[in-house]
Amino acid sequence: MPHAYRDHYFHRAKKEHFLARAVYKLEEIQQKYRFMKRGDRVLDLGAAPGSWMQFTERVIGPRGLLVGIDIQPIDHDFPDHVVALQRDIFDPGTVVELAERYAPFDVVLSDMAPKTSGIKVADAARSEVLFEQALAAALGTLRPGGHFLAKIFQGQDFHRVLKQVKQHFGWVKVVKPDASRKQSKEIYILALRFKGGRPV
Numbered sequence: 001m002p003h004a005y006r007d008h009y010f011h012r013a014k015k016e017h018f019l020a021r022a023v024y025k026l027e028e029i030q031q032k033y034r035f036m037k038r039g040d041r042v043l044d045l046g047a048a049p050g051s052w053m054q055f056t057e058r059v060i061g062p063r064g065l066l067v068g069i070d071i072q073p074i075d076h077d078f079p080d081h082v083v084a085l086q087r088d089i090f091d092p093g094t095v096v097e098l099a100e101r102y103a104p105f106d107v108v109l110s111d112m113a114p115k116t117s118g119i120k121v122a123d124a125a126r127s128e129v130l131f132e133q134a135l136a137a138a139l140g141t142l143r144p145g146g147h148f149l150a151k152i153f154q155g156q157d158f159h160r161v162l163k164q165v166k167q168h169f170g171w172v173k174v175v176k177p178d179a180s181r182k183q184s185k186e187i188y189i190l191a192l193r194f195k196g197g198r199p200v
C-alpha cells in the first residue's frame, strides 16, 4: 500500500487487529442503522482479506451464520459458524450454491470492488456491474424482510441502479461513511426490508 494511504484508520485497524481499514465503514453504518442482529445469517460478497467478516462474526455471535466469498483466498481462522469460500460472483454456479446450501440470509453485504485502473469512467462501469451482480445474489438468497448493503463507485448508471434497488426494498438510503476516503467515488447503498423472493 502506498505510504500516503496509511491514514488514521489504517493504523487503528493494525492496532485493533482488523485485517483491513474497511472495517470502520461497516462499523459506522452498523452503529447508525443497526441492520444486523445477533443470530442473523449473513452473506458477505467480496470478503477478502476479511475485516468485514471479523466484525460481522462478532455482531451475529455463535448462533448466527456468516458466509464470506471472494475470488481471492480468505486466509484467516474464523470460528465454526463462519464459512469462507473462494468463488467468483460471476460464475453462475456461485449464486446457485449459495441459494441451495446456505440461504435464506437475513442480510447480504457486498464490498466488492474491481481492480482500479485510474480511469474513473471505466472503474465506475465495472463497479456498477459488480453491484448489479451483488443485487442479483441478494434477490436470490435473501428472506423477505431481509437487508442489503453494497458498495458502488458512482458513475453514469448510478441512478438507474438505485431505482432498481428501490423496486425491491421498502427503504433505501445512499451512505458515505467517514472512513470512506473523500476523494473516492465509492458510496454504499443500504436497502432495508426486502419485498419478496425471486427464483435464482
Ligand SMILES: C[S@@+](CC[C@H](N)C(=O)[O-])C[C@H]1O[C@@H](n2cnc3c(N)ncnc32)[C@H](O)[C@@H]1O
Residues within 6 Å of the ligand: 019, 020, 022, 023, 045, 046, 047, 048, 049, 050, 051, 052, 053, 069, 070, 071, 072, 087, 088, 089, 090, 111, 112, 113, 114, 115, 130
Ligand atoms: C475492498 S475489497 C473487500 C474488503 C473486505 N470487505 C474486508 O473488509 O476485508 C474488495 C474485494 O472484492 C473482491 N472481488 C472483486 N471481484 C470479485 C468477484 N468477481 N467475485 C468475488 N469477489 C470479487 C476482490 O477480490 C476484493 O477482495
